[in-house]
Amino acid sequence: MLCPMANDGGTAARVGSMLRANREQLLGRWVQLIDEALRGRLTTPEIEGDCAPLLDAFAAALESGALTRHEGFDQARAMLSELARDRARMGFSPSETAATVFALKQAALDVLDVDSEYVALSTIVDDLALFTFESYVAARETVIGELAEQLLELSTPVIKLWDGVLAVPLVGTLDSARTQVVMEKLLQTLVDTGCDHAIIDITGVPAVDTQVAQHLLKTVVAARLMGAECVISGIRPQIAQTIVALGIEFGDIATKATLADALKLAIGAGTGAVDGNRSAS
């Protein structure tokens, strides 16, 4: 698809034969060039371990007349994807990774007589290097995604504050995704610890929109369905106004101004003073 060169299997086959005929020389020079560029961050045997199978795969694919985005090149592309993934995880830059493939051109220039096969090889290598680059980017996005998830995990702590009382101190802006993660984590922790009271403290939350408020309410209702009670504490005046303006009903869900008051309420309830306490104040 992205191969602007001669859509000409014949040329491809000739390039393939050339690669195979000059394998040792090409491989040697290619590995040398990469070695110089990476300055010891990979050992020579490691580089050769990457390049030898790649060169053989390119040669085989081209000899069969296949062009870079065709089926015949599947194996070579798969190997490039793996190379890109490995380099991404090792922390190499996109250019360094693509350069590994581009170096094959220079190797050919250094080692062979330049002629029409070279031009064809040049285009082939360019496209393969671009493909490597794309794979690299995809791999980095995956790493970023994983980090984002870990960050989400870390920023939603559920703490055991007292016997039978959990606390979820939310800090910063809440979005739908984060609130859902918190919801699920809180509910699971209720089961795991056998705590039947939870305090959701939003002192550190500057603003709440409809979606987030709905998620919080659903969390409280879900906890109640499971047999636990939640208290929401730390509602700032601005948030209280927003909630009323949005027409969100808190019903009989308990709210307290401070975490301390919420804790008193939860402990009091826990000692059995009031069964399934529902006071809202």
Add this chain to the structure above:
Amino acid sequence: MDRVPILKLGDLLLVSIQVDLDDQSALALQEDLAQRIVNDSAHGVLIDITALEIVDSFIGRMLSTIASISAVLDAETVVVGMRPAVAITLVELGLSLGGVRTALNVDKGLAMLQRRTTIRE
């Protein structure tokens, strides 16, 4: 159809639902419980749904119905062990399980039932 076993513990009846219940089995459970409450003069029913991965509207209504029937027969019902994923789904489904008391686990459920029977005496 599987018949869910009902165990007697003092004046309490214990039910542990271990399998994905089809509608027929759910109805059978309802009937069996009503019968046992009367036969055994039970004053409390504990239903353990820890093993239930799915509670849909039918099962949800079954639980509500059991609670209502038990109340008429002078027995309290407590449902325990609801899984978080199930609770979240029930909220989304809009099922409130009104009239059904719940507790996190069997221990708390039993404590709840025993408190009530003590007050009763």
Add this chain to the structure above:
Amino acid sequence: MSDLEEVEITCDDDVVRVRQAVRAIAVAAGLSLVDQTKIVTAASEIARNTLLYAGGGVAQLELVDEPPSRRGVRATFVDDGPGIRDVDQAMTDGFTSGNGLGLGLSGARRLSDEFTIESTVGAGTRVCIAKWSR
């Protein structure tokens, strides 16, 4: 891309079978536990409706895999029962009256990422629900 698994719905046990089949596909599609539970519950509601109100039908289940972004489970319930005269009303009414049909439909819609329903009086009904992995 996707294989269609068919489950006949002719008795109570089949509703359980549908749940289990949908669960298996949801797991294979990589849905989170909560999302699995939601879509299986939704499927259970529709399957039951198909049995009780149409006298039976068939569930067509598939693992959808459309890279780069769409992966999930799709369930289509088809019957040639009496059909629903006013779908909108059925979905809002039944809910408040606790009547099985409405509760199942509107509940299933809330639990799914995609929900479509076509019904012709005298000919039958077709409900399609889907949930995607995030």
